[in-house]
Amino acid sequence: MPLVEPPLRSPYPTLDHVLRLARVYTNDAAQTLDGNLLALTQPYTLEYVNSAWHKLQDELAEAGAPRLEREVILPQVPIASALDPAVQVSVSYTGSNDGALLWPSPVLPQDLMEPMRLHERQAGMIGNFIPMKPAADGLPRVGQGQRLRWWDWKDDSLYFTGATQLNDLLLRYYAYLPDIPNDPKAQLGILRCQRAMGFYIAGEFAAARGSTAAADLMSKGDDAVQKMTIRIARVKQRLSRRRKPYGRVRGSASNY
Structure with missing residues (x-):
């Protein structure tokens, strides 16, 4: 069996990654991926990020995510x-x-x-x-x-x-995982969460400005979370479970 190469970096997405997706989803990346209205230097951006982060964790907890x-x-x-x-x-x-x-x-x-x-x-x-x-x-x-x-x-x-x-x-x-700090390199400790986070941040941003796109963005975030929870369900289905027999088992002196 070949040896697994050591990873060059952590597999978790970074704050910079999810914010770039959010800027693309809100058309705030036309000039630069660093954005303008959703730039990390804006005083409200991190509030949108952590609000989306809380929502993601609530949704995953409802699905029984072991993470x-x-x-x-x-x-x-x-x-x-x-x-x-x-x-x-x-x-x-x-x-x-x-x-x-x-x-x-x-x-x-x-x-x-x-x-x-x-x-x-x-x-x-x-x-x-x-x-x-x-x-x-x-x-x-x-x-x-x-x-x-x-x-x-x-x-x-x-x-x-x-x-x-x-x-x-x-x-x-x-x-609850810790809130995300104001650092572009900060890692979000949930694998493959960048699409869900990008849509949720974009939805928070759009809703604050009264955009009609807010509901659609949030719905797309929910769809991304659903795909994550499907993976969780598949892992749990691989666990072996046997029903406890009803009544006395033949050859046994007890039901327990």
Whole structure:
């Protein structure tokens, strides 16, 4: 098998690349690809860029793009302040609450868009993490035990029924990528996103000027994102999945 040549540069598109496409889509590249109304020196251009960047990430998150998924361990969720079904423990972007007092840690990741799955284990132990259940209709009002068991996402915070011991959480979540800085060489950390970004930036620019082309440009951006999500779906379809059989399997003493 031949050796793979080391890459000469990163495969991610740059800010300069997507802005040049946006200028072409808005006819702002007639004199130069550096543009005029959409030049990076204009005070509003970077605002259009990051607005488009946020929209792209929202669309990809809706499609379950693994590029936006991350994991982190939240250590030592505070013990519930009282053994009372009315007490709830929470973790937010700024700290934690045991139902009575605020604690400086743990805190949610600052790039967290939305939690996906949570697992727990006793703090300080090296055992396996146990899956937790999302509370679809709010947390059950039950007494606290050793495990947190359920989680709820509301008011940009994770809420739990609380536990009688410190527990660590393994949190898998959708993450926002950092905003794009004012640097033509800045890389956008999503592969092959330049067409979608170019159309979205052009659409933001056109909408601000009341152009009738804005809706069409945004629609073309959506089409470009759809092609990206088709690739994501194809990768996921390659994963092997088998349905769990119903009832007792012949020759087995258990269904599990």
